[in-house]
Amino acid sequence: MRQQVITAADLSRADVNRVLDRAAEIADDPGAVDDRLAGEVVALCFFEPSTRTRMSFETATHRLGGDVVDMGTPEESSVAKGESLADTVRVVDGYADAIVLRHPREGAATLAAEFVDAPLVNAGDGAGHHPTQTLLDLYTMRSTVGLDGVTVGVMGDLKYGRTVHSLATALTAFDVDQHFVSPESLQLPPGVRLDLHDAGATVREHTDLEAVLSELDALYVTRIQRERFPDESAYREVAGQYRIDAATLEAARDDMVVMHPLPRIDEIAPDVDDTDHAVYFRQAHNGVPVRMALLDLMLADDQGGEWE
Amino acid sequence: MGVSPNGDEGENDVDEGMRVARIRDGTVIDHVRAGQALNVLRVLGIDGGGGDTVSVGMNVPSDRLGEKDVVKVEGRELSQAEVDVISLIAPDATVNLIRDYGVVEKRRVSRPDRVAGVVSCPNPRCITTANEPVDAAFEVLADGLRCEYCDTVVRGEITDHLAE
Ligand SMILES: [Zn+2]
Numbered sequence: 001m002r003q004q005v006i007t008a009a010d011l012s013r014a015d016v017n018r019v020l021d022r023a024a025e026i027a028d029d030p031g032a033v034d035d036r037l038a039g040e041v042v043a044l045c046f047f048e049p050s051t052r053t054r055m056s057f058e059t060a061t062h063r064l065g066g067d068v069v070d071m072g073t074p075e076e077s078s079v080a081k082g083e084s085l086a087d088t089v090r091v092v093d094g095y096a097d098a099i100v101l102r103h104p105r106e107g108a109a110t111l112a113a114e115f116v117d118a119p120l121v122n123a124g125d126g127a128g129h130h131p132t133q134t135l136l137d138l139y140t141m142r143s144t145v146g147l148d149g150v151t152v153g154v155m156g157d158l159k160y161g162r163t164v165h166s167l168a169t170a171l172t173a174f175d176v177d178q179h180f181v182s183p184e185s186l187q188l189p190p191g192v193r194l195d196l197h198d199a200g201a202t203v204r205e206h207t208d209l210e211a212v213l214s215e216l217d218a219l220y221v222t223r224i225q226r227e228r229f230p231d232e233s234a235y236r237e238v239a240g241q242y243r244i245d246a247a248t249l250e251a252a253r254d255d256m257v258v259m260h261p262l263p264r265i266d267e268i269a270p271d272v273d274d275t276d277h278a279v280y281f282r283q284a285h286n287g288v289p290v291r292m293a294l295l296d297l298m299l300a301d302d303q304g305g306e307w308e
Numbered sequence: 309m310g311v312s313p314n315g316d317e318g319e320n321d322v323d324e325g326m327r328v329a330r331i332r333d334g335t336v337i338d339h340v341r342a343g344q345a346l347n348v349l350r351v352l353g354i355d356g357g358g359g360d361t362v363s364v365g366m367n368v369p370s371d372r373l374g375e376k377d378v379v380k381v382e383g384r385e386l387s388q389a390e391v392d393v394i395s396l397i398a399p400d401a402t403v404n405l406i407r408d409y410g411v412v413e414k415r416r417v418s419r420p421d422r423v424a425g426v427v428s429c430p431n432p433r434c435i436t437t438a439n440e441p442v443d444a445a446f447e448v449l450a451d452g453l454r455c456e457y458c459d460t461v462v463r464g465e466i467t468d469h470l471a472e
Contacts, residue, residue, distance in 0.1 A: 106433050110456065
């Protein structure tokens with residue numbers, strides 16, 4: 001049984017399919033699992049605020065019949081007194097059956113995993129990894145357009161967006177054609193491009209969505225942040241080119257889905273919400289069954305088979 | 309056991325003996341790529357302030373390397389972590405352990421798969437740069453080092469990133 005999920009890259013294709021299969025079973029019949037984690041305690045250690053991720057893990061635990069203990073905000077905990085992360089998780093390890101960790105520093109989950117025996121899930125470490133976001137993205141894609149023989153476009157801030165890096169890397173395990181659409185200044189960083197090449201993927205980059213829109217089965221949109229640009233007008237000019245609305249999507253296939261990790265600001269116009277393309281709210285809802293599946297596979301003790 | 313000179317072997321001994329003093333007990337790092345002696349000292353944390361007795365030969369003629377540097381440190385044995393990092397900047401180096409003027413152990417360095425504890429991560433947001441009870445550790449790549457915690461890749465002069 002895999003005890004620690006730190007990066008999406010740790011998960012093999014078989015691991016991913018196992019989580020997604022389990023998530024699908026749970027989504028179909030949530031009542032069947034409502035006591036799977038009875039008597040188990042999941043510790044939520046959030047060293048930076050992320051209300052949505054925290055609520056999603058909390059809901060997932062409750063729906064499995066488990067209990068949650070919450071570290072509270074960093075200001076009210078021992079962290080404020082200067083305790084190391086290593087010490088904090090060692091203490092929590094003594095009374096929790098699993099630990100969910102969110103931390104502002106890259107590599108925090110890797111470090112924490114060295115100091116605990118309990119299963120540990122990385123719920124985001126700075127600009128590093130956020131594997132449950134990737135799993136729910138994959139789940140959403142699989143349940144709408146599938147994960148094999150499909151063409152996916154990823155658009156927006158491809159340089160700094162960890163969601164994109166993690167998703168693009170994970171998609172190399174499937175038969176997916178990937179296209180990357182961004183301004184030149186926000187293209188994939190060399191390290192990620194190298195990883196994709198190493199995995200045998202072809203990196204096709206475009207500065208213009210129109211070049212590929214009609215080929216896509218899924219379009220994954222991310223936000224372009226204001227702080228990536230020297231001034232407001234440079235930002236407005238560039239961001240405006242990577243914004244979509246219902247009119248943009250007239251050139252897309254009818255069954256193309258639009259995804260977004262949320263929160264969005266204005267990169268997807270509200271008039272897209274009412275089209276059949278929009279799946280980003282469903283995508284966010286999928287966080288609960290996917291996290292339930294992961295906790296179930298890591299914690300419930302009657303799982304047949306092993307993680308790879 | 310016979311006492312052998314503690315620098316290079318063979319015909320260079322005489323030459324080198326004149327340039328770099330022999331030491332009684334300690335370590336000789338020989339066949340260092342010419343120009344890297346000061347970086348070897350930095351890896352060892354020697355800046356002249358610690359009172360170590362150190363001799364350095366630079367651009368010494370060498371059969372194998374053309375020119376080489378030699379570093380001799382009195383009263384010091386190197387840790388494996390130090391030898392590993394030296395191998396990255398001086399891949400041809402030999403590390404000789406000296407006791408009573410004689411070489412008691414001679415090792416070629418080999419490029420390790422990982423290094424830990426000598427190089428620090430240049431990413432200020434990396435967890436290893438916070439006050440945590442771990443050393444930064446790196447996977448050794450063909451052309452750099454990759455932090456095992458935050459994936460940051462260090463290329464170029466690794467001696468710019470030595471741990472305190
Ligand atoms: Zn690092």
